[in-house]
Amino acid sequence: MSDSHSCIILHFTFSVKDRYRLIPKEIQGDLNRYIAGIIKNIDCVPLVVNGVEDHVHVLSILSRKRSTSEFARIVKTNSSKWLSEKHKAKFEWQKGYACFSVSKSNVESVKRYIENQQEHHRKHTFKEEYDRFIELHQDLIS
Numbered sequence: 001m002s003d004s005h006s007c008i009i010l011h012f013t014f015s016v017k018d019r020y021r022l023i024p025k026e027i028q029g030d031l032n033r034y035i036a037g038i039i040k041n042i043d044c045v046p047l048v049v050n051g052v053e054d055h056v057h058v059l060s061i062l063s064r065k066r067s068t069s070e071f072a073r074i075v076k077t078n079s080s081k082w083l084s085e086k087h088k089a090k091f092e093w094q095k096g097y098a099c100f101s102v103s104k105s106n107v108e109s110v111k112r113y114i115e116n117q118q119e120h121h122r123k124h125t126f127k128e129e130y131d132r133f134i135e136l137h138q139d140l141i142s
Contacts, residue, residue: 006064009047009102011110013057014076017092021053027086028052031079038078042066047107048114057114059102072097 016022023031028051035058036046045061056079062071076093083091102110 004064006062007104008062008064009059009104009107010062010068010071011057011059011100011102011114012068012072012075012097013055014072014097015055015094016053017094019054019094022087022091023051023053023056023083025053030086031056031083034082035075035079038075039071042071042074044071048111050114050117052117057117059107059110059114068099072099 032049032051035049035056039046039049039058039060043063043065047059047061049056049058051057058075060071062068076097080091080093
């Protein structure tokens with residue numbers, strides 16, 4: 001085979017340092033678009049980006065040229081710089097992130113889940129959500 005092909009679909013989520021609610025509703029749409037632009041600039045394909053005041057979810061097709069850790073580092077570094085400028089104060093994401101693979105057959109349901117973050121978080125905190133993700137994947141997490 002002379003060409004290289006891949007289709008790696010990933011669901012990333014990362015939170016504001018100490019899970020503070022620092023992302024105002026008024027700029028969440030702009031932040032989502034900014035993150036989507038970062039993703040495009042590193043040859044990945046953003047499928048949906050959305051979040052609330054204390055965290056963000058990203059569903060993306062990962063370029064075969066990028067690792068998950070590199071993707072997270074670039075997105076978090078560039079978006080935190082942008083948010084620092086918006087806040088006129090230092091903004092930081094938590095050091096870690098969560099990343100889970102998504103099968104093609106589940107893309108639409110994960111997209112809906114991410115698109116409905118505001119509704120979802122009326123009932124569940126980010127900590128509850130994160131703990132549930134970890135519990136669901138506990139036997140597979142590296």
